[in-house]
Amino acid sequence: MTAPTTSPTPSLTPTPAATPAFDPKGKSFLDRLAAFQADALATYAVTVHKDSGRTAAWQQKHHVAHMFAYNKYTSTQPANVDKGERTISWTHLQDASVVWEGGVLWSDFLRTKSNGTPVRDPKGWKAGQEPDKAKTLENVKALLVAAKIGNSGTAMVSSDMAPCGEPCKCGAGRSKHLEEAAADLNSSDLTTLTGKLTAAKAGDIDAYLAKFGLHRPLVNHPESPEEWHVEATD
Numbered sequence: 001m002t003a004p005t006t007s008p009t010p011s012l013t014p015t016p017a018a019t020p021a022f023d024p025k026g027k028s029f030l031d032r033l034a035a036f037q038a039d040a041l042a043t044y045a046v047t048v049h050k051d052s053g054r055t056a057a058w059q060q061k062h063h064v065a066h067m068f069a070y071n072k073y074t075s076t077q078p079a080n081v082d083k084g085e086r087t088i089s090w091t092h093l094q095d096a097s098v099v100w101e102g103g104v105l106w107s108d109f110l111r112t113k114s115n116g117t118p119v120r121d122p123k124g125w126k127a128g129q130e131p132d133k134a135k136t137l138e139n140v141k142a143l144l145v146a147a148k149i150g151n152s153g154t155a156m157v158s159s160d161m162a163p164c165g166e167p168c169k170c171g172a173g174r175s176k177h178l179e180e181a182a183a184d185l186n187s188s189d190l191t192t193l194t195g196k197l198t199a200a201k202a203g204d205i206d207a208y209l210a211k212f213g214l215h216r217p218l219v220n221h222p223e224s225p226e227e228w229h230v231e232a233t234d
Contacts, residue, residue, distance in 0.1 A: 024213025029181050029232040036212040044196040051177070051184040059175050060102035060160035062147055065109070065140045067168045068093060072156050072224035079169035093167050094131040096124040101165030108143070111135040150184070156224045182231045190228060 022035045033050065040046045067078050068088040080092035092098060093109070100106050110118050110131040119129040144153035158175040159168070176182035194205050202208070209215060215233045218226040 022212055024233075027213065029183075032213045032232060033183055033230070036209065036214060039212070040193055044193060044200070046189060046193045046196055048189040048193060049186040054175075054177050056160040056178060057103035058147075059157065059178055060165075061104050061108065062144060062149060062157040063159045063164070063172070063175075064088070064100075064102075064104050064168050065144050066149070066155075066157045067170060068109070069137060069140045069144065070154050072154065072221075073170075073172065074221075074223055076170050076172045078167075080167075088168055090133045090136075094125075094133070094136070095167075096120055098167050100167055102161045104167075106167075109136060109140055111139045115139070150187075150226055150228060151224060154224065155226055156218075156221075176231060182229060184226075184228045185230060187228050 022032075022039070024032050024035075027035075037048050037050075040048050066072075071077060071087045077086045078088040078092075080089040081087065082089045082091070107117050112118050112129050113132040113135060115135050116129070118131045119126040125131065141153060144157075147153075149155050149157060158177075159170070159172045160175060160178060162174040164170045164172055177184070190205060193208075197203060197205060197208060206216060206219075209230065210233065213233050214230050216227060216230055218224070218229045
């Protein structure tokens with residue numbers, strides 16, 4: 001006699017539901033960024049670090065430095081420029097009567113021919129200890145490099161003030177970084193992630209960011225491209 005056929009006992013363990021894709025609609029920039037970072041770590045084992053610790057004073061200080069040394073904004077320039085130039089006028093920057101604003105200190109910028117800090121007297125600058133343009137420019141460029149500003153110190157740095165104050169007084173708006181609407185991601189981490197995406201045939205970094213409602217608006221900037229700067233797409 002043939003033994004009766006028995007059906008396998010159904011598993012009592014439910015099959016886990018697939019994790020729904022992240023929906024950026026209605027989410028803040030920081031929520032989107034956190035979802036992107038979490039997915040990069042979980043899916044590709046890449047920790048993508050972002051900038052941190054920016055203060056209003058830091059932002060304005062390095063904005064003024066950029067606007068004196070480079071000004072790579074395409075449609076913004078300081079209130080006082082020399083003829084044919086787009087950076088802060090040296091005459092204005094070294095004017096002892098100008099009151100600098102936004103917590104920016106002239107003593108962090110101006111340097112004498114001997115690379116010292118200029119000395120004021122009742123008439124302006126003490127003879128022999130007045131600001132020197134070449135040494136000041138050298139100091140300002142070094143300041144930007146030391147702050148790890150992108151593109152070897154030449155990348156754009158937006159203002160903290162709205163409107164921007166002395167000695168710049170340009171038309172640039174307040175930094176989105178301070179409004180928690182933008183972030184700079186670590187370039188090396190992005191390079192590593194790009195390699196992982198390529199190996200997995202999962203598209204490029206911009207398509208991946210788009211899944212989280214993020215984009216890189218400055219990646220193709222004509223004067224100062226920034227592959228690390230991200231914002232929300234809406």
